[in-house]
Amino acid sequence: METVVIVIHLMVVLALVLVVLLQRSEGGALGIGGGGGGGGGLMSSRGTANVLTRVTGVLAVAFFATSLTLSLIAKNTDSPASILDAAPVATDGAPAPADTGTGGGNGILDALQQQSQPSGPQVPAAQ
Secondary structure, three states: OHHHHHHHHHHHHHHHHHHHHHOOOOOOOOOOOOOOOOOOOOOOHHHHHHHHHHHHHHHHHHHHHHHHHHHHHHHHOOOOOOOOOOOOEOOOOOEOOOOOOOOOOOOHHHHHHHHOOOOOOOOOOOO
């Protein structure tokens, strides 16, 4: 389900970017549509602007809907808790005392540092 919503969200984003770039700006830099303004046909400059404005509005609503859907899916998904939220536990099951930063503690950062130590044969230091 999440993958389907992500794919729809990406298609809406691409379409929204394209529609915004197609609209005529004040200077007319990236706008489509030719010069002479005839009667009030669908592809006149006014008709094109109305269609592009409506399409932009619909795509904006779809963008917000897919964004909210993705955030609700992410909120309700069972994900592993952060390692920073977990309190270090002593071997007897009681919570370990907080490390005061005096070194030699058993905090989460010390455990991560011990895991990052190389475990293979060591090369002697250069002299």
